Amino acid sequence: MYFVLFSVLACLSTCHCLIEKDEKNENHCGLLKQLLESSVVSVEINKKGFHREAVTTVDLSPDVISGLRVLLVHRWPRGVYLDPYQLASLSGQTDWxxxxxxxIDLEVPAHKTSGFVTYVYPTLDGPTPRLLKVTIPIHGRYLEPSFDGKTFTSVDIDPPELLLRSERCLQFNNLEPHTVVDAPCEADNSSTCSWVKLQHQQNQGSVSFQLPVGDGSLVTPVCGGTLLVTMICCVALSKYMWQHRIT
Incomplete structure (x- = not known):
């Protein structure tokens, strides 16, 4: 009799703990969803020429929940590249x-390469780091010469995708319209985790900047002139060496 009573009490206690755990998980996931719906992501381009900076700002509001992880997924166009050696040198100076x-091949021109993706993990400092700012150095690639008279072309940079993850939100129910995607857990390993992706971002559209384009109509005269000058120099050098018996 006592054994049956003890079993019933143990079962009720376990059920109560599970229900309480589910309620806490649901409440924390609700806070995560609220954070997604109110966050704003924007990007701007600083500096001029071929060497620029992409500054991404993330406004996490109204409140940052504990155990929160943030991931920014940048999809870069083929007109730009990131220098891995420069990023490695900056690794100890940034908070991301x-x-x-x-x-990434640093020498390939834009029309012979493709876009690429980067995963950026900002560091959340302080108890409520609502405003995150990430500055990434980017570089323009040399573009294919234009044959229609254009001297500049636009490169469009889209704002990154915002992905959030919380150690206390373990079940991703009732998070629509946001979706759950797999992405790398950390920047230094290849394991993947489940992240909640902001489906409808409250942000600006893409930003553009101009890069110079070569004049394709000058390819033939430039190549011909270069070849002619090279041949003249070779003949002059050969004549000089023959006259002075240089071997």
Missing amino acids: QILLDSA
Whole structure:
């Protein structure tokens, strides 16, 4: 009799703990959803020329929940590249970490390469770090010469996707319209975790900047002139060496 009573009490206690745990998880996931719906992401481009800075600002409001992780997924166009060596040199000076999805060739022109993706992990300092700002150095690639008279072309940079994750939100129910996606957990490993992606971002559109374009109509005369000058120099040098018996 006592054994049956003890079993019933233990079962009721376990059920109560599970219900309480589910309620806490649901409440924390609700806060995560509220944070997604009110957060704002924007990007701006600073500096001029081929070497610029992409400054991303994330306004996390109204409140930052405990155990929150933030991930910014940048999808870069083929007109720009990030220098891995520069990023490595900056790793100890920034409050964010970055992971590249592929190797980057620094010498390839824009029309012979493709876009790439980076995963940026900002560091959340302080009890309520509502405003995050990430400054990433970017560089313009040399563009294919234009044959229609254009001297500049636009490169469009889209704001990054905002992904959030919380250690206390373990079940992703009732988070619509936001979706759950898999992405790297950290910048220094290849394991993946489940992140909640902001579906409808309250942000500006893409920002653009201009890069100079070569004149394609000058390719033939420039190549011809270069070849002619090279041949003249070779002949003059050969004549000089022959006259002075230089071997």
